[in-house]
Amino acid sequence: MSFLLAIAGRNLLRNTSRTVITGAAVLFGVGLSILGWGLVAGLDENVLRAARTTYAADLLLRPDGYPTDGLTYPLADAAPVPAELAALLDDLGPWTARTAFAAKLVNGSDAQRITVWAYDGERDPLVFPRDGWKVQGRWPTPGANELAVGHSLARLLALEEGTDVVLQTRTRDGAINANNFRVVGLVRSDNAALDNLGAWLEFTDAVPLALLGDARSHLSVRLRGDHAEAASRLAGKGFQTSTLEQECEDLLALNRIRRKSLSIVVGMIMLIAAVGIANTVIMAAFERVREVGTLLALGMRRRDIRVLFMLEGGVMGLSAGLMGALLGGGAVAHLQRKGIDLSSAVDTLGGSMAMSTMIYTQFSWGVVGVALAFGTTVSVLAALWPATWASRIVPADAVKAD
Amino acid sequence: MICQLVGVTKSYPMGDLLVQALRGVNVSVGAGEFTVFAGPSGSGKSTALNLLGCLDRPTSGEVFLDGQNVATLSDDALGAVRARRIGFIFQSFNLIPVLTASENVDLALRLAGVEGSRAERVEKALTEVGLKDYLHRRPSQLSGGQQQRVAIARALVKSPAIVIADEPTANLDSTNGEAILDLMRQMNEEKGVTFLFSTHDPMVMARAKRVVRLKDGEVVADEVRAPS
Numbered sequence: 140m141s142f143l144l145a146i147a148g149r150n151l152l153r154n155t156s157r158t159v160i161t162g163a164a165v166l167f168g169v170g171l172s173i174l175g176w177g178l179v180a181g182l183d184e185n186v187l188r189a190a191r192t193t194y195a196a197d198l199l200l201r202p203d204g205y206p207t208d209g210l211t212y213p214l215a216d217a218a219p220v221p222a223e224l225a226a227l228l229d230d231l232g233p234w235t236a237r238t239a240f241a242a243k244l245v246n247g248s249d250a251q252r253i254t255v256w257a258y259d260g261e262r263d264p265l266v267f268p269r270d271g272w273k274v275q276g277r278w279p280t281p282g283a284n285e286l287a288v289g290h291s292l293a294r295l296l297a298l299e300e301g302t303d304v305v306l307q308t309r310t311r312d313g314a315i316n317a318n319n320f321r322v323v324g325l326v327r328s329d330n331a332a333l334d335n336l337g338a339w340l341e342f343t344d345a346v347p348l349a350l351l352g353d354a355r356s357h358l359s360v361r362l363r364g365d366h367a368e369a370a371s372r373l374a375g376k377g378f379q380t381s382t383l384e385q386e387c388e389d390l391l392a393l394n395r396i397r398r399k400s401l402s403i404v405v406g407m408i409m410l411i412a413a414v415g416i417a418n419t420v421i422m423a424a425f426e427r428v429r430e431v432g433t434l435l436a437l438g439m440r441r442r443d444i445r446v447l448f449m450l451e452g453g454v455m456g457l458s459a460g461l462m463g464a465l466l467g468g469g470a471v472a473h474l475q476r477k478g479i480d481l482s483s484a485v486d487t488l489g490g491s492m493a494m495s496t497m498i499y500t501q502f503s504w505g506v507v508g509v510a511l512a513f514g515t516t517v518s519v520l521a522a523l524w525p526a527t528w529a530s531r532i533v534p535a536d537a538v539k540a541d
Numbered sequence: 542m543i544c545q546l547v548g549v550t551k552s553y554p555m556g557d558l559l560v561q562a563l564r565g566v567n568v569s570v571g572a573g574e575f576t577v578f579a580g581p582s583g584s585g586k587s588t589a590l591n592l593l594g595c596l597d598r599p600t601s602g603e604v605f606l607d608g609q610n611v612a613t614l615s616d617d618a619l620g621a622v623r624a625r626r627i628g629f630i631f632q633s634f635n636l637i638p639v640l641t642a643s644e645n646v647d648l649a650l651r652l653a654g655v656e657g658s659r660a661e662r663v664e665k666a667l668t669e670v671g672l673k674d675y676l677h678r679r680p681s682q683l684s685g686g687q688q689q690r691v692a693i694a695r696a697l698v699k700s701p702a703i704v705i706a707d708e709p710t711a712n713l714d715s716t717n718g719e720a721i722l723d724l725m726r727q728m729n730e731e732k733g734v735t736f737l738f739s740t741h742d743p744m745v746m747a748r749a750k751r752v753v754r755l756k757d758g759e760v761v762a763d764e765v766r767a768p769s
Contacts, residue, residue, distance in 0.1 A: 142651060149639035433635040436596060437695075438624020438652040440617055535596040538631055539707075 143443060147450035150423065161419045162459030164412035169463030169514040170470075172405040173507055177471030179398045180501035186390040187383055189495045193330040194256075195386045196266050196359035197232070198369055200378040205356060207381060212239035212254060214311045217354035224358075224376045231372070232363040235262040236355040238345065242308035244288070244338065246296045253292060253336045255306070257345030266361045269328070271497070276300040276324040281343040287324035289334035298322045306338075310350035318348045327482065329495040409514065413521035416452050420522040424448060424529040431529050432537020441530040448526030449519055456518020460511045468507045474500040542605070543702055543735055544593050545569045549602030551588050551758075562588040564758040565602070570703070570737060575729045577738040577749035584755040586739045587707060593737060594627050594705040595619045607702060624652040628696025630725075632708035634688040636680040642667060642691045643676040646698050653699040666694040670724060686717030690724065697728060703735040710742050722748050 151158045191197070201207060202218035217238050220228075228234040238257045243250050260281055279285035286306065288298055298304065300323060307317040320340075328334055345351055358378060362369055370380045384391070424431070431444055482496040551563040563585045570576055570593070578586040591597040592604050595611050598619075604612045611622055628649075629635075636645045646663045655662070667676055670690040680688050689709065696704045706725070710718035726748055728734045738745055746752055754762035 146637075146639060153639065429633070429635060430637060433629075433631070433637065435620065436594075436623060436629050436635075437649055438620045438622075440620055533597075535591040538596070538629075538635060539633075 140446075143447050144450055144454070147447055147454050150427075150447075150451055151455055154423075157419055157422070158455060161412070161415040162455050162462075164408065164415045165456050165459035165514050165518060166463040166466070168405055168408040168412050169460045169510045170467035171408060171463075172401070172510040172513070173464060173467030174470050174500075175401040175405065176398070176506045176510070177467075177474070177500040177502060178498070179394055179401060180503065180506075181475070181499050182394050182397070183391060184501055185495050185498050186387045186394065189330040190386050191383055192267055192269075192271065193328050193333055194237070194357060194359060195381070195383050196234075197362040197383055198360040198366060198373075199381045199383075199386055200358035200360070200373065201356060201381070203377055203379055205379070207379070212241055212356060214238070214240045214309070214349060214351070214354065214356075215313075217311070217351070217356040218377065219353040220355055220358065221377060224373070224378060227372060227376065228358065228360055231369050232361045233262075233265040234358060234360040235259055235266040237263070237357040237359065238342075238349075238351050238354060239356050240308055240345075240349055240351075242306050242338075242349075244292070244296060245305040245307060246298060246302060249296050251292065251296055251336070253288075253338050254333075255308070255338050255340050255345065255349075256333075257340050257342050257349075257351065260341050260343075266359050271329050271495070273327040274324045275327075276322075278324055279339065279341050279344070280323075281341040284318065284320050284344050285323045285341075286320040287326050287339040288322055289337045290325045290327045291331070291335040292337065293322070293325045298325070300325065306340075306348060308349050310348075311352065311354060312350060314350075316348055316350070318344075320344070327496070329497075331496050334496075409517050412456075412514070413517045416455060416518050416521040417525060419455070420448055420452050420525040421528075423451065424525045427529075428532060428537050428540040431532050432534045432540060435532065435534035436538050444532075445526045445530040448529050449522045452522025452526070453515060453519040456515040456521075457511075460514035460518070463514065464507050464511045467510070468502065471500045472502045474498075475502050542569050543572045543574075543607060544737075545603075545605040546589065546592060546599075547603040547605065549589075549592060549599045549604065551585070551592065551597070552600050561758050563592075563599070566755075566758070566760055568753055568760060568763075570735065572702075572735055573729065573733045574751055575726060575736050575749055576751040576753060577740055577746050578753050578755060579739075579741055579746055580755035581741065583757075585758040586755050588758075589755065590705050590707055590737060590739045593703070594629060595622045624649075625654065625699065626702040628699065628701040628704040630689070630692050630696050630704060630706040630709045632711045634680070634685070634692050634712070636688055636691055636695075638680050641677045641679055642672060642683065642694075645680070645691055646695045649695045649699050655699065662698055663694075666698040667691070669697075669728075670694045684717075685713050686720060689713060689717070689721050693721070693724060693728075697732075697734060701734075703737055705737050705739075707739045708742070709738065710740070710745060715744070718742070718744060 205216040240255055242255045244253045279287055302322045304320055305317050306320050310316050366382050373380050478497045478499045480497055546566050546568045549563055549566045553560045578589055580586045592599055599612050603610050643663050646666055647659055650659045670693050672690050725736055729736055750766050752764045
């Protein structure tokens with residue numbers, strides 16, 4: 140077998156340009172599949188990270204009956220946190236309460252409907268450390284009527300540090316109220332949707348604006364233990380629980396579609412590669428009829444002839460696949476560390492997905508192995524028919540072929 | 542008797558026609574012969590050599606090699622017979638272009654199932670044909686005469702029962718052709734190797750110990766020559 144492998148390797152070098160062109164398709168297919176799957180896996184993590192670090196933490200609780208689609212934030216459905224629930228949450232891990240409500244942010248003659256997140260300045264950083272966030276300026280000081288806004292929103296309304304704005308909203312009992320605030324921070328969080336239409340306000344300043352009282356819409360918990368156990372302990376306490384994965388289900392489903400689409404694209408590339416390899420091996424077989432006849436005349440078994448040509452397909456597939464794996468895997472590993480900064484693109488396009496503008500790919504040896512095995516298998520199978528054809532050559536005729 | 546055709550016929554379909562290449566041929570070849578199968582194109586000489594070389598099977602009749610009827614053997618069994626018992630020298634040399642001279646010769650030993658001491662045997666075989674200094678050259682780096690010498694070494698290295706040489710001088714100039722023939726004759730005389738040729742080259746026939754003439758698929762003459 141090693142001798143056949145050596146011959147196969149040398150045969151591939153006989154027509155290097157043809158081998159390189161054919162191998163390029165395999166290289167591209169394997170490399171793209173690793174990069175694509177690494178990117179989609181990274182998107183999954185990105186979606187989860189965006190939710191985990193900006194509003195959902197490990198477990199999110201909303202009052203019973205409160206909408207969970209993330210599109211509306213009715214103050215009327217917010218509810219006080221029962222003492223029993225608060226004690227239970229203390230037991231489960233660091234937690235924080237927030238109240239989200241719709242408001243109109245007015246800067247001179249410009250206005251925009253936004254979502255305000257009222258938060259507890261002491262508890263909130265314990266659950267949302269804001270490690271990856273970038274803040275131009277600072278976070279609001281409690282009681283100073285200060286506001287932090289998403290950087291995309293700031294760009295939309297031409298807000299800067301120190302800009303005085305008016306925040307207008309309906310109070311919890313339906314009246315219209317407004318107050319003056321000063322913008323002190325422009326926030327680039329892990330969540331483009333929040334950066335686009337979100338503002339952050341201390342409870343101290345939100346309560347008199349919206350007459351919140353002690354009504355809270357979101358309780359976010361950084362769990363010390365198991366999700367399922369926590370959810371069961373929290374059942375029937377007046378708040379519905381939602382895990383991080385449940386919160387991100389829509390976007391994760393979108394990623395699953397992306398993954399399937401990518402698989403189809405990769406499959407088509409590999410099909411093209413397979414046709415190329417089959418063509419290369421067929422050409423090789425046609426060009427080497429006399430050589431095959433000679434090998435048969437010298438006593439080589441027909442199955443060894445078939446193995447020889449399949450090895451040529453396999454060696455080509457494996458070599459090109461290894462290079463594809465090296466390039467694709469290298470790119471994924473690099474982007475896993477460095478990330479892809481989509482902030483400028485999101486700024487331009489006005490992204491509103493609940494995702495970070497920094498996308499980090501996810502490297503997986505499993506994905507590299509599967510892509511490489513797939514590329515090599517396709518290459519070997521593509522060589523099967525021409526290899527079988529070559530093995531059936533009649534030696535008496537073939538040794539005299541031109 | 543080392544090989545024998547007994548009542549052999551061979552026919553090929555050609556379009557709607559059935560071409561009779563051999564029509565009841567009987568030929569026996571003894572060990573150490575230097576025999577030429579001669580005849581015009583289409584006479585059946587190459588077909589006869591293909592059968593004796595186990596490259597093909599007869600339509601009817603029997604083909605014996607060392608007493609064994611090889612006419613009914615399977616493809617793999619015929620391949621094994623060729624690998625161990627038969628050496629081939631072709632008109633176009635038929636060396637494997639990606640292998641060096643020594644690797645081409647070694648290939649014959651590998652396929653014959655020879656395990657040990659191959660390198661020594663390969664070097665000895667190539668030395669005997671005058672190519673000791675060309676062991677690591679590929680066929681494209683050798684002249685036609687040198688390539689045919691490698692082919693001779695490849696045919697002889699496994700000490701076959703017979704060597705089949707199909708028009709071995711057809712692609713060589715007269716000087717190289719003569720040298721190659723002299724070399725084969727020398728192997729025949731010194732080592733007793735049995736050579737069977739197919740040719741219409743007078744230079745080959747002049748050196749033959751025996752000439753079997755075929756015409757239209759039948760043996761029309763069988764001349765044994767006095768040693769020259």
